[in-house]
Amino acid sequence: MPSVPSILLAGCGKMGGALLDGWLASPTPPRLVVLDRHRTGSDDDVRIVRTPSEIPADFQPDIIVLAVKPGAADDTIAALGAALGPRLARTAILSVMAGRTCASLSEAAKKAGADIPVLRGMPNTPSAIGAGISGFYAPPAATEEQKTVCHDLLFAVGDVVTLDNEKDLSAVTAISGSGPAYVFLLAELLEKAGITEGLSPKIARRLARGTIYGAGRMLDDMPENADELRKAVTSPKGTTAAALEILMAPDAWPRTVEKAVDAATKRADELAN
Ligand SMILES: NC(=O)C1=CN([C@@H]2O[C@H](COP(=O)(O)OP(=O)(O)OC[C@H]3O[C@@H](n4cnc5c(N)ncnc54)[C@H](O)[C@@H]3O)[C@@H](O)[C@H]2O)C=CC1
C-alpha cells in the first residue's frame, strides 16, 4: 500500500462528512474520492461523485469507508461491486455503521464478487474537529497493513480504542458513538433551565456551553477521577449538593443513564444483520 492511502468514502452525511472534515484538516490527508448521491461539487483535495459509475476508472481504493445507513449497506456494496469490478477485490472495507457485523458485510461483498475483509470503526461526530474517539475492531482476515491504515484513518480524527471482541462495538456505539448527543441534550436542558430561572437566552446558552466545554477540558487535562472533580465542586449543604440530591437519586440519573445506554446497546445489536 502507498504511504498516502487511497480512500473511497461511501456515504458523506453527518458521520461521513465529519470524518471528511477531520481528514482534510489533518496534516497528511488521504487521497480521497467521496461517493454520496446527495452531495455535489469538487475541490482540489477531494473528488465528489454521486454514483459509483462516476468513480474515476484509474482510482484503486485501498480502503472503502462505508458510512451509509446500516440498511443501505448491501445495496451500496452491490453497486460498488458492479462499478469497480475487479478493483473491489483489491480493497478492504472499513464500516463505521452501527450494528452491521463484519460477517454480514463480508457476505454482501462476496455477493458483489469480492472476498475481502471488513474492519469496523465506531467514530463520533467530534471527529470533524479532530476531537473524536473511536472504537476499532479488525477481524483476523485483515492484513496488518489494512489494520494500520484503518486505525490511522480513525486516529487522524481523534483517539482510538482497539477492541479484541467485535461484540463490544455495540456498547461503544452506545457510549461514545451516540454519546455526543447526550452531552448536547445536557447543553439544551441547562440552557432552558437557565432561561426558566430568568436569564436571557443568550447568557443561558453561553453559560451552558462554556460549562460543558470547561468540564470536558478538565476531564481531559486533569488526573483526578470524574467523581473527585464532582466532589470538588460540591460544598457541604451548598448549591451543588442541592442539585445533586435530585440528579443522583437512584431513579434519576444513575438509573436513567444506565437504561439509556442499555437501550442504545440493544438497538445496535438489533441493527447487526
Ligand atoms: N451520526 C453519527 O453521529 C454517527 C453515525 N454513525 C454511522 O454512520 C452511518 C451514517 O450515519 P449518518 O451520517 O448519521 O447518516 P446520514 O443519513 O447523514 O448519511 C448517510 C449518507 O449516505 C448517503 N447514501 C445513502 N445511500 C447511498 C448510496 N447508495 N450511494 C451513495 N450515497 C448514499 C446519503 O446521501 C447520506 O448523505 C450510519 O450507519 C451510522 O450508524 C456512526 C457513528 C456516529
Ligand SMILES: O=C(O)[C@@H]1CCC=N1
Ligand atoms: O444513532 C445512530 O444509530 C448512530 C450510531 C451512533 C450515533 N449515531
